[in-house]
Amino acid sequence: MTKYDIIAATGCPTGIAHTYMAQEALEQAAKKVGVNIKVETHGQIGVENEFTEEEIANAKIVIIAADKDVQAHRFVNKKIIDVSVGQGIKNADELIAQALRGEGIVKYPSDEPIKKIESTQTTSSGSSIGREIYKHLMNGVSHMLPFVVGGGVLIAVSFALFGIYSFDPNHATYNPFSAQLKEIGGLAMGLMTPILAAYIAQSIGNRPALVSGFVAGLMASNGGAGFLGGIIGGFFAGYLVVLLEKLFKKLPKTLDGLKAIFLYPLLGVLITGLFMSIIVSPMAEINQNLMVFLKGFQDSNPVLLGLVIGCMCAFDMGGPVNKAAYVTGTVLLAEGNTAFMAGVSAACIAPPLITTVAVLLFKDRFDANERNAGLVNFILGSTHITEGAIPFVAKDPLRAMPSMMLGSSIAAILTYLFGVQVPAPHGGFLVLPVVTHPLLWVIAIATGAIIGGVVLGATRKPLSK
Template sequence: MKLVAVTSCPTGIAHTYMAAEALEQAAKDAGHEIHVETQGAAGAEALDPADIARADAVIFAADVDVRDKDRFAGKPLVSGPVKRGINHAADMVAEAVAQAEAAPAGPAAAAAPAAPAGPRLGPGGKLRLWLMTGVSYMLPFVAAGGILIALAFVIGGAEIANVVNGGEFQGTTYEAITDPTQILGQAGIAGLMFAIGGLAFSMLVPILAGFIAFGMADRMGIAPGVVGGLIAVNVGAGFLGGLAAGLIAGAIVMALKLIKANQAFAGIMRIVIIPLVGVFAVGFIMLVLIGQPIADAQAWLTDWLAGLSGVNAVLLGVILGAMMGFDLGGPVNKVAYLFGVGALASGDFTVMAAVMAAGMVPPLGLALASVVRPKLFTQAERQSGKAAWLLGAFFITEGAIPFAAADPLRVIPSTMVGGAVAGAVSMAFGASLRAPHGGIWVIPLIGDPGGFIVALLAGTVATGLCAVALKTAWKSKAAQAVDDSALVTI
């Protein structure tokens, strides 16, 4: 059989490429030919149209909306979440082959209806898909803007914002810079980095809202979603408002697309009518109906975060850390991460430090366990452990996935315990972080770096000890099957 596949995940870093590799290996093992398009963070190198034309079936392993799905119309389709592509690639390949064999051939095939555009999901699954699509497009703005702002503070000091926004800096009172050409001359490179990072960071909510709507209603949802997100920012509704604006915009555009226009008006509907009505309707709802209540809720959440101290702060660290270690880059992990980003945008920098420490711990802890007690791990897991050191150091939680896929009942509790320990210790020390990503590269930007490193070490050791204890007390079949000859090669 000739197969084609598309893999994608919210971050487009690890899951996307791991699923692609698993599908390629599964197809090769089964004697089939496959070409995979990875719609990841580095962009997508599109499948050759000739390969699509020759394909007997299509596989989607995706947690976000697959781009340009129309290319695959009429082909038998198997679809599922990206983790299924990683953990059960052989099953997806077998299902695709079965569907291809059952598909009509010849003239009947040409008359066959187009394949479904994606996985058949319930309301909860669709909501998750839409939200993860928005998160996927937002994350580059988070990383670029947040790290630029953090570097600006490192170079220019904590008061560099006063040069750009107005206030006192190094004994001089500055007016807010209204002419962007003055920034470099008046504030130097640090001020320029702060201004650019601030602009990138200001786009988080509009991009989130725009691409949630895109996930729901395709390209026509972007304009109403972005406008709704901008209104959410202007009225102080923040991330909660952005989520609401994106969902409302998507729903409105989906409803408008149901209106059947004759051929003469079809083009106008898509280019003028739907964007016009969509933008006005979303703007009206956000400004008049729900914007202010959401803004009040956002303000309450910000005040609650700012008021956390002592036991309450540590408890928050435990909860967020456990969430970071639960599904290792999946939806629960992303909720905790976005909570940290939201706190960052609100001026609370301790939550982001706890979230990053907890997210670095799972791969580091499992890498440590595979070195301390190699006999408890298969040869493949020990090889994954070598890469996990680097992935964990760079805050790529997905580096723990090979371990969790092979032994979830022992590994996931271990990563949750380690994440909870790291989050709690970080919050107890009051470590703070102005950058939303970066791993070891942004440690110089951390307030109380010693406390952060202690949290990281404590979480790593806790993960490793828990994994070793669970695997020792309750050995998996895979670990029991490791032969002595493989151990000699360590």
């Protein structure tokens, strides 16, 4: 059996691109210096290349490059470098070098989960409380997304094929199959908040916190508190279980089974339920006011909204700022607002397409690797994978980032002005059949991509021959 000097776990909130880009970057970096590495990925299809207990025991260093829960409790007493998944992509060489030098490393505590990691250079950005909160939130979002995608598309298909009132038995356009599609899609969408809360809690308090998180999410959903209530409930449930674990730590080891199956669920659900019963009503009012505000802003000032959304989505290509806009669009889908997501999707699709336009129009200003990457980015962008643009920004941020932000903003602004609605939070042009005004949406994105691509190419200097 191969022994690995370094093992690494990667994971991003959507589990589609960043996860595997970080895997490839770390593997290539390790190969350069002749180090054996195994990288476990936590993508949307589940855990791949999973570590065995023996591999964990034999590894000298563990690198965690993730923005979600990767079951770090397995690494008790191991030396760890913990960074964001973006750092795993951009600074893979330095991470491997740090691991070999023994820098930026802490030992995973044997009695509690990692709370804060003190490190140097590359890892320093990951040591803040804010990043820990972000990781817990993104773990919930990662598990929530498939429910929103599946449910949203089914509801949209129902409306697109049979009419917006075809689910209503009292309407002339009623169709039984349409009604069934809407019911199934509605059930999937209805699980969004409970799943979000449950997996935020699970990320904090591991499996014992899952049940309390589900209850918090259900109470938030049923009480009208929406995703905001679910987020607060999920964090409360997770940290409550962490507190209970500390309180019951001195109980005899023989009672561990009783704690997991009886005490944590009972007390967790009881206390979380009481807490939610207090906050649901005020959170429901806040949630409703937020929806009204965003809807009004969307109607009254689409140019400013598109500018903000475009800049956020292109700023860090799937990082925290991008995800703030994306998550807002996703949760608004569950509230029935499909217009906001249309602008977010357009802004996320544009950056990779900007690189495609740039390498096609300005071939003499990009090397062979960049030209190939730009062509591949047409596929990535068309399927809503923003991360394909990261290498261009990493290599030349002063030129690339403004170009991306400009193009994304134009795409989002035009999308809002055209009144496009997108019922799914992912899929790119694959969901065009269920998009309202699909041709106008393509025109909006293409306009942003062309303008951004021209600016990106024009600001680059021709390569010396």
